[in-house]
Structure formats: C-alpha cells, structure tokens
Amino acid sequence: MTPAELELLEEIEPDKRVEFHGGGREIGAEFLARQLIRVMGERPRKLSLFNVVVVGKLDLEAADVGFPVEFEGCDFDDVPNVEQAALAGLYLVDCRLPGLSASQARFRDGLALHGCVVRGCVQLNGAHVAGQLDMEDCVIDGPPDGALKADGLRVEQDFYCSRKFQVTGLTHMIGAHIGGQFICDGATFRNPGEDRTLELSGLVVQEHVFWRNGFSVQGDVNLNGADIAGRLVCHRARFTNPGRTALSAIGMTVRQEVEFSETCVVRGELNLVGCKFGGWLKFTGGKFINPCGVAINLTRSVTSLNLVLRRGTAVRGELRLAGARINGLLGAQGAHFENEGGVAINATGLRVRNDLSLSVRDRKRFRARGQVVLSGAHVGGNLDCTGGRFEIDEGDALVAHGINVAGDAKLCGSFFARGKVDLAGASVEGKLDFTGARLEHNGDAVRCDRVRVKHAVKFDKVRATGCVRMCDARVGSEITFLKAVLQGKPSLKLKGTQVVGSLRLGFAERPSGSVDLRLVRAGSFGDSERDWAHKSRLDGFVYGALREDSMELDKRLTWLRDRHAYVPQVYLQLASTYANAGQHDEATDVLMAKEDARRRSLDGIFGRLHRMVWWVLNPTVGYGYRPLRIVWWLGVLTAAGGVIFHFLRQNPDNFARARPGLEAYWFDPWLYTIDLLLPIMSLNHSELWVPLHGARWASLAFTVLGWVLAVCLVTGVGRLFKRDER
Template sequence: MTPAETELFNAMDELGRVEFAGAGREIGAEFLGTQLLRGVGSRPRKLTLHDVVVVGELDVEAGEVGFPVEFERCTFEHAPNFEQATVAGLYFADCRLPGLRASQVRLHDGLALRDCVINGCLRLTGAHVAGQLDMVDCVIDGPADGAFKADGLRVELDVYCSGRFRVTGLTRMIGAHIGGQFICEGATFRNPEGEVALQLSTLTVDEHVFWRDGFTAEGDVILSGATIAGRLICDGARFLSPGRIALLAGGMTVGQEAEFSAGCVVDGEMNMVGSRFGGWLKLTGGEFSNPGGVAINLTRSLTSLNLVLREGTVVRGELRLAGARVDGLLGAQGAHLENERGVAMNAFGLKVSSDLSLSVRGDERFRAQGRVVLSDAHIGGDLDCSGGRFDSDDGEALIARGVDVVRDIKLCKVFVAHGKVDLAGASVEGKIDFTGAELEHGEDAVRCDRVKVGHSVIFDKVRASGRVRMCDARIGSELTFHKALLRGRKALKLRGTQVRGALRFKFAERPAGRIDLRQAQAGSFGDSENDWSAGSTLDGFVYGALRENSMELNKRLRWLRDNHRYVPQVYLQLAATYASAGQHDEATDVLMAKEDARRRSLSGFFGRLHRSVWWLLSPTVGYGYRPLRILWCLGALTLVGGFVFHLLRQDADNFAKARPHLDPHWFDPWLYTVDLLLPIMSLEHSQLWVPLHGARWASLAFTVLGWVLAVCLVTGIGRLFKRDER
C-alpha cells in the first residue's frame, strides 16, 4: 500500500465517521473498492474522501457498500462502476469523472453529483434511489446518443437538476419514476449532434415539475405519455428546436395546472395532442414560434379549468385546438397569433364550458394574422371577439360555421375583420352583436346563412365594404342596421330570413349596392327613404306592421314605381299592413298603385290595348277601389254638357220639338245632359227634343261617354267584390 492508502486503511479501522484528506494524493481504485466492500463488523458509519485522485477503475459491481460514501473535490481516472450494487448512500461534490456506471444500483439513501463535471456517460438505467437525486450545478458532456441514461430510474424523493446543471448529449429517462418533485430551474439540455435533447416518455412524477428560470432545451423534448400528479411550471423556459417538434407531450397527464408563460419561449412545435390538465393551462406571456407550421397543438386535449393565453402571448404559426375540451373558459384577450398565409387558430369542434374570449385586455387587442376557425365548436358562455382584429390574406378571417353558443356572440367595439366573417349555420341562444364593427371583403363581408338566434342580431354602426349576407336565418327578436354603412357592390341579402320581432334599417347613408329581401319575414319593419338603393328586391317579403317614422307612403310608392319591377305581392303586402293598422285609405292608395304598376308592365299590342282600357278605370272608379269617383266624373261631364247644350240651344235649328205643343223654354241643358249620361235609366227629357246639326254630334258624344261611365262603374263594382290577385 502507498502511504496514502495506509493512512486511509488505518482511519477506516477506527470505524465511526471517517474523513480522509488526500491533499491531491493518489489512491488505487482496486484498494478503494476493497475498502468499500468491507464486511459488516469492520464498516465505518460514513466515509468522506477529500481531494483524492482515484487511479484505475473503481469497480464495486453487484457488491454491497454498507455505509454512505462521499467524494469531495476528487478526480477519477476511469468511470466508477456501481452497477447492480447496493449502497447506503453515494455522494459526489465538485468531482471530476470520465463517467459513472450505476445502472440498477440500489441506494438506501440519496445520490448526489453536486457541482461535478462528468466527461462521459452518466448511467442510471434501472437505478433505485430511496432518497433524493441531487445534481445541482452538475455538468455532463457525453456522447450524442446518450450522455445521461436513466431509463426506468426510480427516485423516491426529489430530483434536482438546477443551477448551472448542463447536459451535452442525449438525456434519456424513459419510464422513470420520481416520487417527489422534478426541479430543473436554470438547467440546460443540449444535443448539438442529435435531434432529441431530452427523452422523458412515460415519465411519472408524483408531485410537481419545475422547469423555469432559464431552463433551456436545445433539441426535441419528449414527454409523450408522461404523468405529473402536481403542477408543470415552465415559466421562463426555452425549448429550442426550429422547424421540428420542440416539445412532444402527446397523451401527457398533468394533475394540476401547467404553465408555459412569463417569458417561456418555444421555437418549434409544442405538441400536446390528447394531453390532460387537471387545472389551468397558462400560456400567457409565452412566445411560441413555428412559422408556416403548427406552433401549439392541443388537439383533443382536456383542460379541467381555464386555458389562458392573454396579452403578451405571441404565437407564430398555427394554434391548433381541434376537438379540444376546456371545462372552464378560454381566454386569449390581447394575444397575437401570426400565420399570414394559413390558419392562425384552428379550433374545429372545440368545446368550452364557459366563455371563449378573443378580445381586448388593457391596451392590447387580440390580433390574428391568418384564418381563425371555430366551426362546429360548442361554447357554454359568450364568444367574445369585441375589439379583436382579424386579418387574412386568403379572404376568410373568422370561420365559425355551425358554432353553438349558449349566450352571445360579440363582434363589436371596433371589431375589425379584413376578410370574410362566416357564421353560417351557427346556433346562438342570446344575440349576435356587430355594433361598430369594421368589415372588409370583396364579396361577402359577413355570411350568416341559416343562423338560429334566440334574441337579436345587431349591425348598428357597422362599416362593411362587402355584402352582409343572412339567408334563411331564424332570429327570435330583432334585426337592426341603425346608422350602418354598407358600401359593397351587393349591400345586403336577407333572402328567406325570418325575424319574429322588428327588422329596422335607418342606414347612415344610402347603401352602395342593392338590398335583397326576397321571401324574408319580419314582425315589423322600419325604414327611411335613404335606405333603398336601385335594384333592390322585395319579392315575397312579408311583415306584420310598419314602425313609426318609416318612409312616407307617397315616397314608398314612388320608389316602387321607379326602382322595382312589378310584383303583385309587394303591393298586396303593403296594403294588408296598412289595412291591419286601420289605415284603409292608405291601403286603397297602395292597391291603386299596384294596378298602375301592372298596367305599365304590360307590353305588346294587346298590352297597349289593355293599358288603354285600364287607363279609363283609374280616373273613373280607381280600378274599382274607389267607385264613387265616377260621381265626380258624372258631375264634371254634366257641367260641361250643360254649358255646351246651353250654347247650342241659342240656335233654334239645333233642336226640334218631338211634340208639337212643347214650349221651347222647357228645354233644360243640364237635365238633358244627365239624361244622356244615364244610359240605363231615362229621365225622358232627352226624348222631348230631337238634336239636329251640331247638337246631334254633341248628344252622340255624351251618350257614348255615358255608356263608358256605365261600363267603368260595372267593372269597378265587380272588382270591389272580387279582388284581382294576379
């Protein structure tokens, strides 16, 4: 034995706590191994070696070290071999090792590698540590295919990989079980020559995982199938694997909350498909970047409480939530999502028990550059996009086809969409509010076909550069456009929509394009003269009443005459509305305007003939709706005829007495005129005088006019009892 070995041997013979200061002297590995494997009666309580250089390979494989061993500031020529050994406790502090072989080692207490430098592989595969695994400030520089191998490792208490802890090469802990906490605050895992830096598939942690305060992984981190009973905290962590899956955690289960916030950076995809979170999932303040690909993948994940990525969160790439379930709220107020030429947020089939908020928080508004897809999602509270900004280069900004919302959809408070907002087939128990929204699209700025809304749809103060389209919708209360600006080439299409309450226009200015209300229905309707553009269509539009301050009747009829083709139903509906309100004179005016429009719509020879005949019915009996007008005609003709025959009687040659004894002064020109104008009945005054010369032609003219009035009267009375529904 060397003097140093002799000194150590003698110290160990004294048993008790042995502390050996080597002062840089060498001790043979074979000698040291023999001393570590001493029998029961000759074992010290603890052995501590300071400043020792271990020469050769320390090999205690499958042996039993019955006392704790501590190495401080020691240097090993070869990697110590503790494989399958049973050791009371093993501690290295500020040591230099070319590796450590400890597969399937059994440690009754802890294993420490504090402030150590390991230039080789640390092997803990299948090891069982009854205490803690302490690797604070440890540096491991090993091969790319395995610098730290700990598959199947079992640690009953905590694992510390904190401080200046650094691994260069692959770290494998597949199937490892940690009975306490897994703390990697400030740690660095990098594998410059490989793709995976940290392989933790099916890892089990009975308490919390803290990867924060500068935790860095340069390469893929795999947590697939991992189970964490407590919290997963990654505040300030950095996962760097550009263009690849930086964090693969499919099927992971976290019993409490998970946080990737407060400065967390993920460069590459964060894949947590099918993961389960027992508490909150917090992404607020994180930066997630995978341009052109999926940045955050939470497909079919389950979050038992809230999922939040509020102001300060930046996602470059797709945020995928397809089929995910959030049992609380999903809050993305103030978040920025960037995927300009693709999908910024894909939440197809998402289920949220409370609110889904893509709105403003503080001074930050939610912004999405790329499509936001919420189709077939179920939202148990509000879908709140108020104040949000949605920009899409491919034409569709917000797609929420078939979305089911228990409360309201809020697209108001300067909500901005540069691209189509598509809510086709949506079901909303509350209201849809577009108040003050700015909508821009070349064709349909808003598409709400077949939506079912329990309360109201509000487009007040909207500025739309494309068409507002809402066909075959069902609205339980009202649909309003107060002070809206519709500047699209096609302004508004409400074909087949049913509004149980009021449909109100009152636009800020006349729409630039046409309005289509074909087959629409409303409980009441309110409009103004400036609401109607040329080419608008009202075929089949049915409404129960006209609201106060609506367009005046004469202006409405003038607009229908000048800007709308003849459709009988349009006039009949308007007349029925006035009639049901007790305004029968106005209803009659509408029906007469209908006949005027019908007359003007006829063409061809027979059309012109028909128009000529009907031209007589308007001033005489008002197409049968005002038959008493004929009395005014009869009175006017009586006055004219009276004066004519009064002048003609001045010449005795114009009339001859039918009876010799008649006195010429008995001739009454007005009575004579009335007798001529009443062809059916006779006053027998015209029979007493025989018209001659000019009186003959005048009498014939008034007789014909009398027959014309009679025909008009009969036709008018017939139409009074049989309304023409053509």
C-alpha cells in the same frame, strides 16, 4: 500502500465520521474499494474524501456499502462502477469524472453529482434512490447516443437538475419515477447534430416539474405518456428545434396546472395531443414559433379548468385545438396569432364549458393573421370577439360553420375582419351582435346562412365593404341595421330568413348594392327612403306590420314604380299590412298602384291596349277600387254640360221642339245634361228637344261620356280588373 492510503487507513474507525483531506494526492481505486465494503462492525459512520485523485477503476459492482460516502473536489481517472450495488449514500461534489456506471444501484439515502464535471456517460438505468438525487451545477459532456441514461430510474424524493446543470448529448429517462419534485431551473440540454435531446416518455412525477429561469433545450423533448401529479411550470424557458417538434407530450397527464408563460419561448412544435390537464393551462406571455407549421397542438386534449393565452402571448404558426375539451373558459384576450396564408387557429369540434374569448384585455387586442376556424365548436357561455382583429390576405378570416353558442356571440365594438366571417349553420341561444364591427371582403363580408338565433341579431353601425349575407336564418327577436354602412354589390341578402320580431333597416346611407329580402318573413318591418338601392328584391317578403318610422307611402310607391320590377305579391303584402292596420285608404292606393305597375309591365299590342284603357279606368273608378269616383265625374260633367247647354240655348236654332206646344223656357240645361249622362235610365227630358248644329255635337259628346262612365262603373262594381293572381 502509498502514504496517503496509510493515512486514510489509520483514520478509519468504526462508527466514526471520517474526513480525509488528500491535498491532491493519489489513492488507489482497489484500496478504496476494500475500505468501502467493510463488514458490519468495522464500518465508519460516514466517509468524506476531499481533494484526492482516485487512480484506477473504482469497482463496487454488486457491492454493499453500508455507510454514506462523499467525494468533494476529487478526480477519477476511470469510470466508477457501482452497478447493482447497495449504497447508503453516494455524494460527488465538485468532482471530475470520465463517467459513472450506477445502473440498478440502490441508494438507501441519496445520490449527488453536485457541481461535478463528467466527460462521459452517466448511467442510472434502473437505479433506485430512496432520498434526493442532486445534480445541481453538474456538467455532463457525453456521447450523442447517451450522455445521461436513466431509464427506469426511481427517485423517492426530489430530483434537482438546476442552476448551471448542463448535458451535451442525449438524456434518456424513459419510465423514470420521481416521488417528489423534478426541478430543472436554469438547466441546459443539448445534443448537437441529433434530433432527440431529452427523452422522458413515460416519466412519472409525484409532485411538481419546474423548468424555469433559463431552462433551455436544443432539440426534441419527449414527454409522451408522462404522468405529473402536481404542476408543470415553464417560466422563462426555451425549447429550440426549428421546423420540427420541440416538445412532444402526446397523452401526457398533468393533474394540476400547466404553464408555458412569462417569456417562455418554443421554436418548433409544442405537441400536446391527447393530454389531460387537471387545472389551468396557461400560455400567457409565451412565444411559440413554428412558421408554416403547427406551433401548439392541443388536439383532443382535456383541460379541467381554464385555458388562457392572454396578453403577451405570441403564436407564429398554427394553434390546433381540434376536438379539444375545456371545462372552464378559453381566454385569448390580447394574444397575437400569425400564420399568413394558412390557419392561425384550428378549433374544429372544440368544446368549451364557459366563455370563449378572442377579444380585448387591458387595451391589448386579440389579433390573428391567418384563418381562425371554430367550425363545429360548442361554447357553453359567450363567444366574445369584441374588439378582436382577424386578418387574412385571401379567403375566410373567421370560419365557424355549425358552431353552437349557449350565450351571446359578440363580434362587436371595434371588431375588425379583413376576410370573410362565415357563421353558416351556427346556433346562438342568446344574441348575435355585430354592433360597430368593420368588415372588409370583396365578396361576402359576412355569411350567416341557416343560423339559428333565439334573440336579436344586430348589425347596427356596421361598416361592410362586402355583402352581408344571412339567408334561411331563424331569429327569435329582431334583426337591426341601424346606422349601418353597406358598400358591397350586392349589399344585403336575407333570402328566406324568418324573424319573429321586427326587421329594421335604417342604414346610415343608401347601400351601394341591392338589398335582397326575397321570401323573408318578419313580424314587423321598418325602413326609410335611403335604405333602398336600385334592383333590390322583395319577392315573397311577408311582414305583419310597418313601424311608425317607416318610409312614407307615396315615396314607397314611387320607389316600387321606378326601381323595382313588377311583382304582384309585393303590392298585395303592402296593401294587406295597411288593411290590417285599419288604413283602408292607403291599402286602396297600393292596390291601384299595383294595377298601374301591372299595365306598365305588359309588352306588345296587348300591353298598349291595356295602357289605353288605363287612361280611362284609373281616373274614373280607380280600377274598380274607388267606384265612387264616378259620382265626382258625374258632378263635374253635369256642371260643365249645364253651362255649355245654357249658352247654346240662347240661340233658338240650336234646339228644335220635338212636340208642338213646348215653351222654350221649359228647357233645363242641367237636367238635359244629366239625361244624356245616364244612358240606361231616362228622365225623358232629352227626348223633348232635338239638338241642332253645335248642340248636336255637344249632346253626342255627353252621351258618349255617359256610356264611358257607365262601362267604368260596371267594371268597378264587377271587379273585372282586380285579379290578385295577376
């Protein structure tokens, strides 16, 4: 034995704490092994070795070391072997080792490699540590295929891999079980030239996992199937595997909250497919970068409380939430998403029990450069995009086909979309609000075909450079466009939409393109003169009443005459509305305007004949709608004829007596005129006088006028020209 070994041997006494300071001297591994496997009754209470060099291979395989052993500041020139051994406790502090073999070892107390430098592999496969596993400040530089091998490792209490802990090579901990916390604050894992770095699939942690304060992984982290009973916290952590999966946790279960926040950076895909989270899922303040790929994948995941990606969160790549379920709210106020030319957020089939908020928070706007897809999603509260900014170079900025919203859908305030907003087939239990929104797209700026909204739809103060399209929609309250500016061509399409309440236009300026209200049904309608552009369509538009602030009748009829093709139903609907309101004169004016428009629409010889008749029927009996006008014409013609025939009788040569004995003063010019103007009835006054010279032509003219008035009167009474089917 060497002097150091003799000195150590002398100090070892039963049930005594032994502290041996070697001063850098050598101790043989075989000698040391014999001292560590002493039988009961000869064992010290604890053996602590300081600053010694262990020469040779310390082989304790399957041995039983019944007392704790501590090495501090020691060097090992060969790999210690404690495989299948049973140790009270093994504590390596600030030691230097070429490796450690401890597979299937049992540590009745704890295991520590605190501050150690290991130039090789640490093998803990199947090991069982009844206390803590302390690897703080440990540096392991092992082979790429396994620097730390701990498959099936079981630690009953906490596992510390924190501060300056560093592993170069693959860390393999499949199926490991940690009964306390897994703390890796400040730890670094890397495996240069290899895809996998941290293999933790099937990991079970009974308390929390803390990856914080500079925690860094270069390469793939595999947490597939992991089960964490507490929290998973990644604050100021970095996961780096550009263009590939940085962290895969498919099917992972975390029973409390998960945080990737406070400047956490993930370069590569964060794959959380099918995960279950028992508390909040927080990404606030994190940066997730995987350009042209999936940055965060939460497909079919379940979050028991809230999912938040609030201000400071930046996602470059796709956030995928397809089929995910969130039992609280989804809040992304102030977050930035970017995946230019692709999908920024894919939430197809997402189910959110409370609100889904893509809006403003603390003056920080939600921004998405790339397509946001909410098709088939179900939102149990409000869909709040107030102040959000959605941009894409070409195509649809926001797609929400068939989305179901139990509250309000708010795309208002300073909401901005560069690209189409497509809500086709959406169902909104509250209101759909675009008030103050700015919409930019060359085609349809908004597409809301077949939407179902139980309350109001508001486009007040909207500025749209494309068409606002809402065909075949069903709205339970009202649709309003007050002070809106529509610059698309066409500007507005509401074909087939039904509104239980009112439809109000009231644009701030005349739309640049046409307004299509074909087959629309509304309880009431309000408009103004500037609401109508050229070639607008009103075919089949049905409304119950006109609002008091609507366009005046004469201006409406002028617009219909000059800027709308003749459609009988348009006039009949307008006339019916006035008639139902008790405004029968206005209704009659509309029907007369209808006949004017009908005759203008006729072409060819038949059309010219109708227009010739028009010049007679309109001023005389109003196409039969105002037959009492004939009385006015009779009065005017009677007065005119009385004056004419009064002057004509001054010349005796103009009239001859039909019977002898008639006196000239018996001639009554007004009675004579009336007798001429009544072709069917006769007052027998005109038969007493024979008109000659000029009186003959005047009498003929008044007789013809009388017949014309009679024909017009018969036409009016018979309604020959009032045929609605025309």
